[in-house]
Amino acid sequence: MGKPRVQLYYKNVTADIIGRKHGINAEQFQELANQTKPVISELNQMRESGQVAYRDLPYNEDYPRQVKEIAGELEGKYENFVVLGIGGSALGNIALQTALNPYMYNLDEKQRAGRPRLFVFDNVDPAQLASFLNWVDDKLDKTVFNVISKSGRTAETAAQFLTIRNVLLEKLGEKGYREQVVATTDSKQGTMRTITDDAGFKSLEVPDGVGGRWSVLSPVGLLSAAVCGIDIDELLEGARSMDERVKTEDFFKNPAAINAAVNWNYYNCGKRISVMMPYSYNLKDMSDWYRQLWAESLGKSKDLRGHDIFVGPTPVKALGTTDQHSQVQLYREGPNDKLFTFLQVNEFENDITIGGNPDCAPELGYLGGAKMSKLLNSEKIATEYALLKDKRPCMTVMFDKIDAHAVGEFIYLFEVTTSLAGLLFGIDAYDQPAVELGKEATFALMGREGFTDMAKDISPVAEIDDSFLI
Numbered sequence: 001m002g003k004p005r006v007q008l009y010y011k012n013v014t015a016d017i018i019g020r021k022h023g024i025n026a027e028q029f030q031e032l033a034n035q036t037k038p039v040i041s042e043l044n045q046m047r048e049s050g051q052v053a054y055r056d057l058p059y060n061e062d063y064p065r066q067v068k069e070i071a072g073e074l075e076g077k078y079e080n081f082v083v084l085g086i087g088g089s090a091l092g093n094i095a096l097q098t099a100l101n102p103y104m105y106n107l108d109e110k111q112r113a114g115r116p117r118l119f120v121f122d123n124v125d126p127a128q129l130a131s132f133l134n135w136v137d138d139k140l141d142k143t144v145f146n147v148i149s150k151s152g153r154t155a156e157t158a159a160q161f162l163t164i165r166n167v168l169l170e171k172l173g174e175k176g177y178r179e180q181v182v183a184t185t186d187s188k189q190g191t192m193r194t195i196t197d198d199a200g201f202k203s204l205e206v207p208d209g210v211g212g213r214w215s216v217l218s219p220v221g222l223l224s225a226a227v228c229g230i231d232i233d234e235l236l237e238g239a240r241s242m243d244e245r246v247k248t249e250d251f252f253k254n255p256a257a258i259n260a261a262v263n264w265n266y267y268n269c270g271k272r273i274s275v276m277m278p279y280s281y282n283l284k285d286m287s288d289w290y291r292q293l294w295a296e297s298l299g300k301s302k303d304l305r306g307h308d309i310f311v312g313p314t315p316v317k318a319l320g321t322t323d324q325h326s327q328v329q330l331y332r333e334g335p336n337d338k339l340f341t342f343l344q345v346n347e348f349e350n351d352i353t354i355g356g357n358p359d360c361a362p363e364l365g366y367l368g369g370a371k372m373s374k375l376l377n378s379e380k381i382a383t384e385y386a387l388l389k390d391k392r393p394c395m396t397v398m399f400d401k402i403d404a405h406a407v408g409e410f411i412y413l414f415e416v417t418t419s420l421a422g423l424l425f426g427i428d429a430y431d432q433p434a435v436e437l438g439k440e441a442t443f444a445l446m447g448r449e450g451f452t453d454m455a456k457d458i459s460p461v462a463e464i465d466d467s468f469l470i
């Protein structure tokens, strides 16, 4: 195991820093260790018995090979790579791209170095898709679509796919349609598998037992990453090296255990909001990915025995320094009901020296000639300092630098944190039953066969009562 490139710093949740009322003292940490240790071993056993399939993704050799094969076949042929998916079938792709490719990737051919632009459509906003279709119209033969859906029945992804299918068939005929869609879906069953087999698309598998939000290290997240030049081997290597650290039953050496236990502790003490605040634009979409992972995994009404429990910390995303000028007033003076997790990068690959100040503005002299990374990281420390003055608990995930290895470490750290938190809360972290009702109500409102009763039930909500409309 090499030197860790991502580490968790948790001193600023201790009673020494924020006092006994809001901080965790040494005995409480020992108690948390005692409570978490059996949970780490339970998770290790669940993994041994094949119940936590995502844990083994970094070790699967077939997936990266298949992904590279398809990426190789597409290489040099296409200018645009478009992902159609939603939730776990999109958020990881977006997060990897923002983290590991430059900000101007899509707009700057030089920075793309011959690779296709990446677009991810994770919505059914007609204005958005229409604008894209308008733009892509004369570039359609240079555009490949990766439809990602495990179930194949998700209305958003299905609607996007059907729209694109029409456009491809109309403009490029059967051959274009067949060649310019890659499906990532269940290997055996489901609507998208049926369509894939029927049309003869190239396809990749969404692994069995791996739900959308746990799938970024499978072909779901790996194909768009590989096509856009991200080193997927390093990404998986990073996850493997984090695995060594998060499987240890030594609580104080296990960053996922400490992360989960601290979050669980604060939830139980009434701090039920968990804010993730990266001080790095590259990491900004990691908090979006984490938001789904945390919310769908931990927001549950039943415990493992089926009793009412209604738990779940609310994940909130923020961005430093942007949200200092939007949220920090609330974070400091509003209710002390949040745990803050900052993401900090120690070394930026591309740094900027801030320009010198004009003679007429000597008050800007402190900025002139300073490194912009120093300003960004100083603002992070300044915000943390200000929050700590008000006894707000803070942790930091420190990245040595942002590269595929570190991002793989980070992803795996938060996946295992979520699994351990699920066990501490005593809930099933792998289902999402509450999402189903909204999906079915959509079917009913769209007139899908078999949902007539539900449509009747929905009508009081669908009909606007004018007497309440002002």
Ligand SMILES: O=P(O)(O)OC[C@H]1O[C@](O)(CO)[C@@H](O)[C@@H]1O
Pocket: 086, 087, 088, 089, 148, 149, 150, 151, 152, 153, 154, 157, 211, 212, 213, 296, 432, 435
């Ligand atoms: O890949 P699918 O089956 O289209 O599902 C997309 C997303 O919908 C959900 O089932 C519910 O939001 C997520 O868990 C999942 O990531």
